Amino acid sequence: MNKISRRKFLQRTSAAVAATAAANFGYAMPENKPNIVFLFADQLRYASCGYAGDEKAHTPNIDKMARDGANYRQAVSSMPVCSAYRASLFTGKYTSSTGMVINELRMNPNHRCIGHVATDAGYNTGYIGKWHLYANELGDHYNPDNSFIPRGKHRLGFDGYWAAYNFHHDYYGGAAYYHTESKEKIHYEDNKFEPDAQTDMAIDYIKKNSKSNKPFYLTVSYGTPHDPWQPNNVPEEYMDMYKDVEFDPPKNYSQKKDPYGDGWSNVDQNPEKLQNWMRCYYAMTANLDWNIGRIMSSLKDQGLLENTIVVFTSDHGEMFGGHGRMKKNIFYEEAARVPFLVYWKGKTKPVATDVCMNTVDIMPTILDLAGLKTEIPDEVEGVSLANAALGEKCPAEPEAAFLMNTGACAVWANGHEWRAMRSPKYTYGVFRGGGRDNLPRKEVFYDNKKDPYQQNNLVNDPGHKKEVERFRRMMMAKMIELNDDFPASTWYREHWTQNRIIKASARGKFKTI
Numbered sequence: 001m002n003k004i005s006r007r008k009f010l011q012r013t014s015a016a017v018a019a020t021a022a023a024n025f026g027y028a029m030p031e032n033k034p035n036i037v038f039l040f041a042d043q044l045r046y047a048s049c050g051y052a053g054d055e056k057a058h059t060p061n062i063d064k065m066a067r068d069g070a071n072y073r074q075a076v077s078s079m080p081v082c083s084a085y086r087a088s089l090f091t092g093k094y095t096s097s098t099g100m101v102i103n104e105l106r107m108n109p110n111h112r113c114i115g116h117v118a119t120d121a122g123y124n125t126g127y128i129g130k131w132h133l134y135a136n137e138l139g140d141h142y143n144p145d146n147s148f149i150p151r152g153k154h155r156l157g158f159d160g161y162w163a164a165y166n167f168h169h170d171y172y173g174g175a176a177y178y179h180t181e182s183k184e185k186i187h188y189e190d191n192k193f194e195p196d197a198q199t200d201m202a203i204d205y206i207k208k209n210s211k212s213n214k215p216f217y218l219t220v221s222y223g224t225p226h227d228p229w230q231p232n233n234v235p236e237e238y239m240d241m242y243k244d245v246e247f248d249p250p251k252n253y254s255q256k257k258d259p260y261g262d263g264w265s266n267v268d269q270n271p272e273k274l275q276n277w278m279r280c281y282y283a284m285t286a287n288l289d290w291n292i293g294r295i296m297s298s299l300k301d302q303g304l305l306e307n308t309i310v311v312f313t314s315d316h317g318e319m320f321g322g323h324g325r326m327k328k329n330i331f332y333e334e335a336a337r338v339p340f341l342v343y344w345k346g347k348t349k350p351v352a353t354d355v356c357m358n359t360v361d362i363m364p365t366i367l368d369l370a371g372l373k374t375e376i377p378d379e380v381e382g383v384s385l386a387n388a389a390l391g392e393k394c395p396a397e398p399e400a401a402f403l404m405n406t407g408a409c410a411v412w413a414n415g416h417e418w419r420a421m422r423s424p425k426y427t428y429g430v431f432r433g434g435g436r437d438n439l440p441r442k443e444v445f446y447d448n449k450k451d452p453y454q455q456n457n458l459v460n461d462p463g464h465k466k467e468v469e470r471f472r473r474m475m476m477a478k479m480i481e482l483n484d485d486f487p488a489s490t491w492y493r494e495h496w497t498q499n500r501i502i503k504a505s506a507r508g509k510f511k512t513i
Contacts, residue, residue, distance in 0.1 A: 033121065034344065034370055035308040036217040037206075039295065041288055042082065042130065042226040043328065045317025046075070046337040048285060056245060058286040061293030062339070065312055068350055069343030070389035074424050075357035076336045076401050080316035080328040081409055083107075083132045085359055086221075089315075090114055090133075090156050092363035092380035094404065096484040099502040100133070101406035101492045107133035107154070108502040112377040114363045115157025118217040121372055126161035126205045128198050129178075129221030134166045136500040138410055144183035151181060158219070163201055169226050171195065171284075172233050193235050195222050195284075199291040203298040210302040220295070224288050225318075227327075229280030238283040247278040250334070252453040254324040259439055260431045262408035262416050265325045274321050281318070305345040309369055313362070314338040322453070331403045331420035331429045332454055342389045344369070349391035354424050358401040361385050381482070399423060400471070402478045407489030414488040415439050421475045425449050428459075428471035432486055445471065 046052050050059040051066035052073075078088050079095045087093075087100035090113040095101055099108055118125055133156070134149045147166045149155055155162065163186075165178045176194040177185040188197035202220050209216040231239050249271050257266040269277075292312060299305050316328040317335045328335040340357050342348050347369075357365075360382030367376050368386035376384070387394040400423040408416045415435015421428045431442040445459040445468050458464045479486065496504055 032307070033123070033215045033372075035209075035215050035304060036118070036123070036311070036366060036370060037202075037295065037299070037308055038217070038219045038311045038366070039222070039292060040220075040312070041222050041224065041285075041314040043316060043318050044225055044285060044288070044314035044339065045334055046073070046339050047317070047334060048282070049339050052339070056247070056282060058241060058282070059289040061289045061296060062312060062341070065292070065296070065310070065341045065343050066339075066352075069310075069341050070348045070350075071352045072340040072342070072355065072357040072385070072388065073352055074354050074401075075313065075338050075340030076359075076403060076422055077314075077316040077328075077338055078359035078402065079404050079406070080330065080335045081405075082130075082315055083135075084406075085315040086131070086133055088359040089362055092360050092377070092382045094360055094381055094402070094482055094484075095406055096404065096482050097379075097381060099492070099496045099504070101489070101496070102408065102412070103132070103410035104135040104138045104500060105497065106136040106501040107156070108504075109153040109156060111156070112379065113156040114366065115155070115159070115217075117157070117367060117372060117375050117377070119157050119159050121370075121375060122214055123217040124160045124209055124212060124214050125158045126202075126209075126216060126218040127155070127158040127221070128161075128163045128201050128205070128219065129165075130167065130223050131164045131221070132167050138500070144179075144185065147185070148179040148183040160216075161205055163198075164221070169223050169228060170233070171223060172235065193287065195224050195287055195291050198222065199294050202295055206295070206298050206302060206304070210304055215307075222288060222291075225281045225284035227277070227281075229277040229284075231280065234280055234283045235287065238287045239279070241286055242279040242283050245279060245282070247275050247282075249274055250320055250322045250453065252323055252455050253321040255321075256324050258324045258330075259437065260416060260418070260433075260442070261325050262329070262411070262413060264409045265319070265327050265329055267326050269321050269326055278320060281320075308344065309347075309366065310343045311341065311362075311366065313340045327409070329405060329409050329416075331405075331418065331422065331427060333427075333448065333452065336403055336420075336422065342369070344389075348389045351388070351391050353388040355385050355388045355394060356398045356401040356423060357385055357388075358382060358398070358403075361398075365389075400426075400474055402475065402482075403429075404484070406492060412490050412493045414490055417486065417489055419475060419479065419484075419486060421471050421478070422448075426467060426471060427454065428468065428475065430475070432488070434488060443468075 050057040051063040083103045087098040091111045171194040174191040319325040364384040368384035400421045403420040405418045417432040427446045429444045433439040433441040443459045446454040
């Protein structure tokens, strides 16, 4: 019996019978598999965490995880946009293979995702929070036809507990909601702040599953600290923490808009607006940290820390006016670099590693840590960096992370595309150019150590000629490997999608719907 048919066989069998059948067919399912709790924020940048050196951040629980666990301090988002990140997170593939090239598309479900692997390995799955892989209309997030993800293939293997929604960022005042098994919008009791209510649900899930004889894989996808940054979108007690805190514009701040940015990244911003936005952002982050602490306490109270892998990360960062840009969708440090922490009591080491962690590496890393290395799908394009969390050298440590952008944030518009390679020391990026403004192709090369705000472009500096050429070669090799020829954004619309639903990919790696 081949591997595929074994998998289908096990899916149709109860857990007890599956274990026996698996042994009879030589399918090695690890015993005593650890639980997995995957927690991720939306738009929390690495630089805005206390453990990363930000003295204005109030993140004691996240900081403790960074001290006690594995701190991947060179983690980046392979494409710093919400939907693209999530597609890569679940599949272990780059955007050029998932087809999730901008926000507000509907994911093609014909991938083998981490949820499928976990379910087939006997895990109870739980998913709470934002999904953002089921849209097919721009700006119509609140339509239940886009907001509710029906049970079945579009949940990408998360077949258990479900309390999620496709997209919204109304957190407070009764506007927040989620769905379970119908289009009915369920609002949180007592108008509770959404991250607090989601954490309540997560703790309840952990308590119930602590009594199960099956391991659980829980994902909590928080919406904060994503904008809108308005005082009425944050509990007053957290806004009070920052009411007198002064935030200076970033050192690379510019009111001159980036010509390669889209309408969302080039929104109007000035120092006064930034001041108010950052107060809300840091208040949301302080609340997020409190909720992370609550989940860690729940795992401790249930006696689960020694058998639970806990991951904390973020889908991308935030520019806050750096290089004249807001939001994300760029390879600059503020947008691309994210926290990535792994804690497993007694297993992971308190280590700060500079191995290059990319979004596509998360899936194989988690599965490897959980003892499911042999079940990593063949089509996964990332590599396992699990050994780094154990204080060991990884068998394959990427020299640099490949980052890509395939268009504007959520609209089909040419002229915003870029590709980049980032190592701990250097960032090399290429803007495709073209578009409505007929922008020229542009290359940049930054020394991240000496120039952390990436203000000095060294691409034509004679002293860095060899390094620039090396990064060019690395990036070209990666693009060839991925069959990525750097097309304009609208090429994907014309070849991959129909009514914003992804139908096929250039690589032919998944079936059409």
